[in-house]
Amino acid sequence: MALLEVNNLHLSFGGLQVLHDVSFSVEKGEIYAIIGPNGAGKTSILNCLGGFYHQQKGEIAFAGDDISHISPDRRAASGLARTFQNIALFRGMTVLDNIKLGSHVHLKTGLLGAAFYWGGAHREEMKLRDEIEDEIIDFLEIEHIRKQPVSTLPYGLQKRVELARALAMRPQILLMDEPVAGMNAEETEDMVRFILDIQEERDLTIIIIEHDMRMIMDISDRIMVLNFGRKIAEGSPLEVQRHPEVIRAYLGTKK
Amino acid sequence: MEFFLLLLTSGIAVGGVYALIALGFVLIYKATSIINFATGEFMMIGAYIFYTCSVLVGMPAIPSFIVVMAGAGLLGLLVERTILRHMLGQPTISIVMVTIGLSSILTGVAEMIWTSDFKSFPPLFPRAPIIVGDLIIRSNLFWGFVVAMTTVAIFALIFKYAKVGVAMRATAGDQMASFSMGINVRSMFTLAWIFGAIAASIGGLIIGNIGGVQPNLGGIGLKIFPVVILGGLDSIGGAVLGGFIVGIVENLAGGYLDPLVGGGAKNVAPFVVLVLILMVRPYGLFGRKEIERL
Amino acid sequence: MRIGDYKESYAADEAVFVTSTSRFWLGVLFVMLAIFPFMAGEYLLYMANITGIAIVAALGLNILTGAAGQISLGHAAFVGIGAYTAAVLTNRFGLSLIVCLPLAGLVSAFFGVLVGAPSMRMKGLYLCITTLAAQVIFEFFFVHWESLTGGIRGLNIEPPTIFGLDVGSEFGFYWVTLVVVVIAATMSRNIFRTRVGRAFIAIRDRDISAELMGINLFRYKLYAFAVSSFLAGVAGCLWVNHLKSITPEHFPLHESIRYLAMIIVGGLGNILGAIYGAIFMTLIPEVLQTILKFFEGYFPQAMAYLYPLQTVVFGLLIVLFLVFEPHGLAEMWCRVKAYFRLWPFKH
Numbered sequence: 001m002a003l004l005e006v007n008n009l010h011l012s013f014g015g016l017q018v019l020h021d022v023s024f025s026v027e028k029g030e031i032y033a034i035i036g037p038n039g040a041g042k043t044s045i046l047n048c049l050g051g052f053y054h055q056q057k058g059e060i061a062f063a064g065d066d067i068s069h070i071s072p073d074r075r076a077a078s079g080l081a082r083t084f085q086n087i088a089l090f091r092g093m094t095v096l097d098n099i100k101l102g103s104h105v106h107l108k109t110g111l112l113g114a115a116f117y118w119g120g121a122h123r124e125e126m127k128l129r130d131e132i133e134d135e136i137i138d139f140l141e142i143e144h145i146r147k148q149p150v151s152t153l154p155y156g157l158q159k160r161v162e163l164a165r166a167l168a169m170r171p172q173i174l175l176m177d178e179p180v181a182g183m184n185a186e187e188t189e190d191m192v193r194f195i196l197d198i199q200e201e202r203d204l205t206i207i208i209i210e211h212d213m214r215m216i217m218d219i220s221d222r223i224m225v226l227n228f229g230r231k232i233a234e235g236s237p238l239e240v241q242r243h244p245e246v247i248r249a250y251l252g253t254k255k
Numbered sequence: 256m257e258f259f260l261l262l263l264t265s266g267i268a269v270g271g272v273y274a275l276i277a278l279g280f281v282l283i284y285k286a287t288s289i290i291n292f293a294t295g296e297f298m299m300i301g302a303y304i305f306y307t308c309s310v311l312v313g314m315p316a317i318p319s320f321i322v323v324m325a326g327a328g329l330l331g332l333l334v335e336r337t338i339l340r341h342m343l344g345q346p347t348i349s350i351v352m353v354t355i356g357l358s359s360i361l362t363g364v365a366e367m368i369w370t371s372d373f374k375s376f377p378p379l380f381p382r383a384p385i386i387v388g389d390l391i392i393r394s395n396l397f398w399g400f401v402v403a404m405t406t407v408a409i410f411a412l413i414f415k416y417a418k419v420g421v422a423m424r425a426t427a428g429d430q431m432a433s434f435s436m437g438i439n440v441r442s443m444f445t446l447a448w449i450f451g452a453i454a455a456s457i458g459g460l461i462i463g464n465i466g467g468v469q470p471n472l473g474g475i476g477l478k479i480f481p482v483v484i485l486g487g488l489d490s491i492g493g494a495v496l497g498g499f500i501v502g503i504v505e506n507l508a509g510g511y512l513d514p515l516v517g518g519g520a521k522n523v524a525p526f527v528v529l530v531l532i533l534m535v536r537p538y539g540l541f542g543r544k545e546i547e548r549l
Numbered sequence: 550m551r552i553g554d555y556k557e558s559y560a561a562d563e564a565v566f567v568t569s570t571s572r573f574w575l576g577v578l579f580v581m582l583a584i585f586p587f588m589a590g591e592y593l594l595y596m597a598n599i600t601g602i603a604i605v606a607a608l609g610l611n612i613l614t615g616a617a618g619q620i621s622l623g624h625a626a627f628v629g630i631g632a633y634t635a636a637v638l639t640n641r642f643g644l645s646l647i648v649c650l651p652l653a654g655l656v657s658a659f660f661g662v663l664v665g666a667p668s669m670r671m672k673g674l675y676l677c678i679t680t681l682a683a684q685v686i687f688e689f690f691f692v693h694w695e696s697l698t699g700g701i702r703g704l705n706i707e708p709p710t711i712f713g714l715d716v717g718s719e720f721g722f723y724w725v726t727l728v729v730v731v732i733a734a735t736m737s738r739n740i741f742r743t744r745v746g747r748a749f750i751a752i753r754d755r756d757i758s759a760e761l762m763g764i765n766l767f768r769y770k771l772y773a774f775a776v777s778s779f780l781a782g783v784a785g786c787l788w789v790n791h792l793k794s795i796t797p798e799h800f801p802l803h804e805s806i807r808y809l810a811m812i813i814v815g816g817l818g819n820i821l822g823a824i825y826g827a828i829f830m831t832l833i834p835e836v837l838q839t840i841l842k843f844f845e846g847y848f849p850q851a852m853a854y855l856y857p858l859q860t861v862v863f864g865l866l867i868v869l870f871l872v873f874e875p876h877g878l879a880e881m882w883c884r885v886k887a888y889f890r891l892w893p894f895k896h
Binding site: 050051052071072073074076077082084088090091092093097100101102103104105107109110111113114115116117121124125126129130133165169 | 559560562563736739740742743744745746747748750751753754755757758759760761762763764765766772775776818
């Protein structure tokens with residue numbers, strides 16, 4: 001059984017049909033890419049998966065459970081993490097606090113426990129700090145900026161902090177919306193290395209949206225191509241590149 | 256029944272004036288998305304300018320009226336240029352608080368200039384009450400309603416048809432697009448503040464004519480919040496309807512409930528209605544939920 | 550000069566008072582706070598007490614508005630609810646101050662949650678107007694529920710005692726205020742060391758992505774309302790035990806705005822800021838009065854301008870801070886400290 005199963009997704013805003021009968025499934029441990037021209041509905045798929053948009057028709061099953069109707073915060077708790085196209089870090093917090101926030105659903109401290117910090121809350125926070133330092137901050141090489149407010153960081157580093165925050169959610173599936181958009185070659189290379197390491201070492205499933213075709217063809221196991229809200233092709237990078245519909249969608253028709 | 260009709264008519268009359276003051280809020284909110292908590296103080300300053308011209312200087316009513324509009328416009332311009340322009344892009348709390356701070360400054364300054372004593376206007380309208388069938392309406396209330404509705408109509412027409420009004424609406428709809436179409440967005444902001452201040456000041460003049468003026472007259476400005484929330488924050492038509500609803504609710508509550516609870520129902524009723532409506536429709540009667548994007 | 554930032558464990562890095570220097574100054578502060586009442590007269594003690602009460606209330610509002618980003622125009626009403634609760638519990642049930650403090654907080658928190666409940670479906674300005682409505686409606690009840698609140702004449706209570714000790718004097722009450730302020734500030738700080746505080750800030754900064762990170766927005770907004778009005782209620786209990794009387798006039802909209810002004814002038818979302826702001830905004834009217842008294846010799850009518858001048862200065866402070874120093878006194882203080890940290894070397 002596939003880890004994520006999406007069936008017949010329909011989404012429209014008023015009269016605007018954004019997604020039309022999109023189905024796909026993602027296997028555990030895969031890097032699954034969604035590509036397509038601007039406005040094809042790629043980000044809308046992630047928004048439906050995360051629960052921010054509500055599809056009119058269709059089901060989303062995650063690890064065998066239907067999650068179509070549960071709230072965004074509970075989907076996050078069940079193991080869906082997300083990075084955003086336009087960085088969505090919490091600007092008023094430090095890098096460390098942003099990452100800690102990612103662990104929110106795995107912590108237990110309640111309101112009273114927080115007010116009387118000593119004891120349970122303290123232990124939990126110390127354990128969290130150790131884990132984050134070992135598993136995330138070292139791994140993503142951001143030790144030097146951990147105490148900085150995120151708003152002061154350059155773009156490439158902000159993207160990396162966003163990835164760190166998503167990892168702190170300890171997800172089963174990581175949804176990445178244009179992780180290398182706007183990055184220079186060196187930053188892109190770093191990010192690709194991190195993505196591959198994550199998949200390999202943590203057995204994570206990754207769904208990725210990206211316009212950088214070279215990168216997508218390099219790292220993806222399978223690719224889905226969207227155009228005007230419809231799925232027009234799916235397959236390995238090689239298959240997709242040769243698919244006539246895809247060539248038409250990207251290059252236009254030759255007459 | 257007669258009592259009910261009496262409350263209803265005075266409710267409508269007062270509601271018309273609330274609509275005008277709310278218009279002063281809406282004009283600014285529509286163009287700049289700024290929530291002006293000082294609307295009531297603009298109103299109060301307008302009333303004082305009229306008092307100064309007509310009583311202290313001894314000018315006739317019409318020229319005094321023109322001075323009020325000019326003075327209020329100038330106040331709007333100054334406020335926008337010196338304070339609000341620095342607040343573009345700041346979080347809501349900062350903008351709310353800056354206008355609250357402004358209202359405090361205006362109240363204090365008014366008290367320094369005109370003291371805290373009550374001032375009343377010379378009679379502006381014929382004293383004789385207006386009689387329709389069995390109903391008797393106080394003349395100040397009636398004429399106040401007429402002036403308020405006329406002003407609202409003029410502003411609505413400007414907004415709908417005049418070139419500057421169309422440009423303001425465009426700015427409200429999409430700042431970037433308007434900018435690229437050659438509309439001077441900044442001067443539209445200034446203009447919105449000038450218009451807003453003028454609308455509020457005329458409202459203040461009417462209220463002052465009915466009940467006199469005092470530095471804390473601006474407190475009436477709080478009533479525009481039920482009005483604009485009921486009517487939708489950015490709709491002129493909504494402000495008018497909201498004004499009538501609040502005027503009527505408050506007069507009916509004052510007439511029927513005040514004797515039961517020992518007063519105060521008149522002021523609290525619009526806010527109770529407001530809470531009830533927001534519970535059912537969280538974005539007001541006519542407000543739309545904004546589509547949010549990530 | 551004091552430089553360097555060297556720690557051996559993450560636990561040390563997470564501590565609140567990190568360096569020995571900051572621990573030293575904290576110690577000095579406590580010694581000064583302990584000596585103060587023996588040196589100060591009635592008036593200074595009175596000022597210290599009302600400042601302390603303002604700090605507790607401001608800490609509460611700072612959590613709701615400063616950290617969680619939900620603007621409240623009804624904070625004074627919650628202080629009022631706490632004050633009336635304490636007065637009724639003391640007068641009718643003879644409960645002592647120490648029991649009244651948490652109970653007043655809890656009753657206030659209950660109403661806070663009630664007012665916060667609509668935050669499930671609305672936000673921003675609409676919620677802000679709901680809190681304005683709450684302020685108006687609660688004020689109505691303070692005035693008109695005469696059997697409980699004594700109407701416009703209000704309620705009087707006996708001087709409070711704790712374990713048989715009379716704390717009704719300014720001197721005695723100073724210790725009560727001090728202990729409550731220290732507990733309230735510590736608890737506020739604690740909240741921001743855990744996931745609860747981080748969730749508040751996340752909701753303020755980007756509520757949508759906070760939800761996608763697994764934060765239940767509604768629950769945490771209610772938490773913020775609850776904590777904030779709990780502290781307001783505690784402040785109200787202190788208030789009534791300090792003044793020994795309350796009337797509805799003590800809790801108008803203007804008082805709510807004053808609390809907002811405190812956290813803005815101090816620095817939004819900053820615990821030290823709330824404390825600085827409460828001190829600053831409580832002292833300003835007194836400073837103005839002193840200045841006008843000085844000028845009275847030259848302009849006999851100077852005192853007549855006291856009230857309007859206070860109103861103008863109050864408004865001016867809000868506007869000037871927002872335009873020129875949006876992060877408030879806390880940020881200014883940080884700059885001063887940073888300057889002296891490297892002093893006498895300039896960078």
